[in-house]
Amino acid sequence: MPTPKTQRAWVSLQRGHPSRSLSLKSDWPVAGELKKDDVLVRIQAAALNPVGYKMMRLLPNFMAGRPLVVEHDFAGVVEDGNDTEFKAGDPVFGFIHVFDNQKSRQGSLSEYAVVPAAAVALRPPTIDVANAAGIALAGLTAYQALFKDAGLEPGQKVFINGGSTAVGLFAIQIAKAHGMTVVASASSRNEGLVKEMGADEFIDYTKEPLHQYLASHPPEPKFHAIIDAFGLSDPSLYTHSPQYLAPQGVFVTTGPFPHSTTISEFFNAFLTIVATARPVWLGGVNRKYKLAAVMVDKADLNALSQLIAEGKLKGVVDSIYPIEDALKGYERLMTSRAAGKVVIKIDPSVQ
Incomplete structure (x- = not known):
């Protein structure tokens, strides 16, 4: 035809x-x-x-x-x-x-x-x-955030914020397929799904601010990377990260984008920009901050296809x-x- x-x-x-x-x-x-x-x-x-x-x-x-x-x-x-x-x-x-x-x-x-x-x-x-x-789009974003932006390796520990988002669900599966320890956050209604994807530990972000929870329950060892799949406009998870992110660790985010048109959301986004731009010697955060930007990469896409074929990614x-x-x-x-x-x-x- x-x-x-x-x-x-x-x-x-x-x-x-x-x-x-x-x-x-x-x-x-x-x-x-x-x-x-x-x-x-x-x-x-x-x-x-x-x-x-x-x-x-x-x-x-x-x-x-x-x-x-x-x-x-x-x-x-x-x-x-x-x-x-x-x-x-x-x-x-x-x-x-x-x-x-x-x-x-x-x-x-x-x-x-x-x-x-x-x-x-x-x-x-x-x-x-x-x-x-x-x-493809969310899977590649997750894959490239883990390996190209954060440079993670098997055996390392990663925190995935927004574990029930599309990027978060793929990031959990990909990280586990490569032998990493995964801690993920979501609301309590998605705890079962996040754990089904392979998360080793679950945090309900609705109970208290994540940066406060992580500071009072510091991981051992500290996270080698934080993947913010939610795209937070609030910079708190990043600005407090030295308490739970390893010295050479990387904070990778799909944001920061306002999630509504409220003044507070835009103000938070502004604060994030300031926090990521301020040098360490002026009180800036002594951790790398990267914005995930998906790129067309045939090898990466084929890697996702292989994980699907092996039953490690769905x-x-x-x-x-x-x-x-x-x-x-x-x-x-x-x-x-x-x-x-x-x-x-x-x-x-x-x-």
């Missing part, structure tokens, strides 16, 4: 809440000629990410590149391998990097997307489409919505209560 020339796609037209920004188009064009090293993927399922709705709300049209198809994670089937390592019919998963999304206007909330082959990996038969759809799906109900999926994601990925089924025939 020939590839259609048009498709259904959720397109961001203006800045604002997803309900204001997005429109489901039925006549969005499917890319024609492919550039070298690109593949055309028929998307079966996509996953929503916080960066998606945050960019909708924050970036003006000229910075966001609108109109463009939104979202990044996907699982699907190769439609055109374009003389790459892939061939038509290969089951795959991957992601469209934010920069590629803005440049090409290709996104994963569509029936087809052009993706660099380096951002695509074969989907092992051990995982289904829905679970595979949400792995997707965690919070909920699944049909493509027509993507806005309901965003509402779920924006509650900050989703444990795992919110998945949008693009192809209704896929189980």
Whole structure:
């Protein structure tokens, strides 16, 4: 069957809440000629990410590149391998990097997307489409935070804040697969899930501020790294870290981004910027602070695929919505209560 020339796609037209920004188009064009090293993927399922709705709300049209198809994670089937390592019919998963999304206007909330082959990996038969759809972006963020940003090694000890977030759940699994000791935080309702993923110790962050708990219950030995998967705007976990983070340890965060539009959230974000910029000799924190920034890396993506094939990494799906109900999926994601990925089924025939 020939590839259609048009498709259904959720397109961001203006800045604002997803309900204001997005429109489901039925006549969005499917890319024609492919550039070298690109593949055309028929998307079966996509996953929503916080960066998606945050960019909708924050970036003006000229910075966001609108109109463009939104979202990044996907699982699907190769439609055109374009003389790459892939061939038509290969089951795959991957992601469209934010920069590629803005440049090409290709996104994963569509029936087809052009993706660099380096951002695509074969989907092992051990995982289904829905679970595979949400792995690439959050999984790579976790993998690169652990090994490239924090430089962790087997046998070391890591604290993962936001253990029930998508990045946190993958970070727990990846760290355990590499022989690390994992302490993770979440609310009590997600304790079972966090422990199921492999956490050796659980901390309920709702009982008292994490920096106070860790200071009064210092780990032995101290953590070799802290992975803040929640993206805290409050700098306290970092500013008090010498009490529980080893001298050469690294604090890696997916933030700091305000989680609401309140003055206190923006003030906390400002305090974090000040804390990370102040040199040690002026009272700054004597620990490294790094912002996780996911990069397209074929070797890292293949490493995730291998962990999946070995049964050491699995997707965690919070909920699944049909493509027509993507806005309901965003509402779920924006509650900050989703444990795992919110998945949008693009192809209704896929189980």
